[in-house]
Amino acid sequence: MALLEVENLQTHFRTPDGINRAVDGLSFSVEAGETVAIVGESGCGKSVTSMSILRLIPEPPGKIAGSIRFNGRDLLKMSDKEMRAVRGNEISMIFQEPMTSLNPVLTVGRQIGETLRLHQGMSAAQAEDRAVEMLKLVGIPEPQRRVKEYPHQLSGGMRQRVMIAIALACNPKLLIADEPTTALDVTIQAQILDLMRDLKRTVGAAIVIITHDLGVVAEVAERVIVMYAGRKVEEAAVGKLFGSPRHPYTQGLLGSMPKLGSSLTGDETRLQEIPGLVPSLKKKLEGCVFASRCPHTTDLCRKVAPALEEKAPGHIAACHYAIKEAVAA
């Protein structure tokens, strides 16, 4: 049994001009200790997916359907009280903005200690000791001093380290990181990615990383899910996805990225463009969601939505025309 099994997740929002199907029939699973990346452009539903897993979507206007089984228990059927015991304890989350996700009027130590006192019943003194330990773990120098400081006294990179310390304080089994390095500079991003790789080895939590940056995906993920317009369009092991992408959208995304070092190898080709725009999620989409922008669209694509099919062992794509290799039965 996988650690997390999401089945036919549908997160819809009621808006004045119709229902916005932000996530529409998403299924995936995460094994214990695995790192899975969810990639896609803005509005593809990747962040809504992560918020849905932790049930952080306000209902109404939101509505979550389907099932999210964590360790065999359906999170969507839990009471609010049961859910609170899961959040920050068994599943925790790192958000993009380290500036706004910390409380500015509480010390860093107090914020790390909060989860420990709440979930593990530690005393204030124990929690502070553990907070110092956590700060040391995430590589903050002089943790004894820093633990008494407020968020504004720390740099962006250090604040993100504090966020990671809070998330890992209770030894969660699953860590959801929503664009954890997007707001950071490249050299600081390299530090944080390095830290996440290290912590994965020492702590052993499964990680779901949500990002739009294919470079970050290649650096940290083992398996990748590509989302487009609220659906999964492709899923594969990281090497296969970058080596032989099957879905035209994934191919387009990879082609539209300039490669570092292009001037050295001499392949300074024109960037590939994906024409057009993401379709509105407020209308019922007929046929393939990518049909309006795909270079290979046929009548079949406009009429019939392609099912997610295994195109090669462990490589799933939703496209009528993606080449299919013999899959061992």
Added chain:
Amino acid sequence: MSTPILEVNDLKKHFPIRAGFFGGTTGYVYAVDGVSFSIAKGETLSLVGESGCGKSTVGKAILRLFDITAGQVVLDGQRIDDMPYGTLRPMRRRMQVVFQDPFSSLNPRMRVRDLLAEPIRNFGLAKDSADLERRVGDLMDRVRLPRDAVNRWPHEFSGGQRQRICIARALAAEPDLIICDEAVSALDVSVKAQIVNLLQDLQKELGLAMLFISHDLAIVEHMTHRVAVMYLGKIVEVAPKRQLFAAPKHPYTEALLSAVPVPEPGAARERIILKGDVPSPIKPPKGCRFHTRCPYAFDRCRQDEPQLRQTEDGHFAACHLHDLPAADNPLAGARGAAVIAHH
């Protein structure tokens, strides 16, 4: 080399820090502290660096969005940094800017037609109203937006389309130089590619010079002719693109290249992870400003500030390592391939 369209000599911009009840100056933010470069006609120079390095301040100082503390800005042979505002106006037409956020840089109460007509009217470029209309239509074609969209409002467009409008507005004044301040950073990957291609096409068609300010090294490498790397208010390295990416001559450039995640899983590359954060520009470190994070720093770096010097043809770097014998200089070889890892 022909006369450059833009020359910047020893540009400095120090912002005063005011504190206390009477607002006395208690110190300065040394945002830009002695920056020199030039851009030839039709050339793209990229200014790269991390947040707070002063790259945007350089752009704004050139546009004279504020007065500079010291130095010179020379546009096509004329100093514009101390020019009176009356004579500055026609010079302003010749340099235009595209900002990062296309959502806040267009007036939401103006139709696209008026947004594009404004700079044309301002600088008196159109002969009559028919000419104005023709120019607006041409601009829409140039940035590949449908002509009939001129009657629509900014909110009806997506981020990428709005950035096209911003570019059209910059082109409306028929400039010689365009400053792109993180012009593609806020866009999604697929839209980014569209705008990057558009900018490259326009540059070729119109022979524009461009100052491309960005933190994204992969885009920079794709777009530019030359690159200037900034750190804490100073340029630490300038070189033609290929030289800089093949053989970076400053440890900071090398670390930046090594830090960019590449979309190639399992790429074998040498990783240089810088320790700590960028120091405050209020109290920049003594000696080389990078010595607090530099993996190769030695005693001299903590005392002496290195000057920007030519290490090979057209390649300038500010680093003491190049005074050492080649055998002791970790940056002597072509390090680019090792840290980028291209197969």
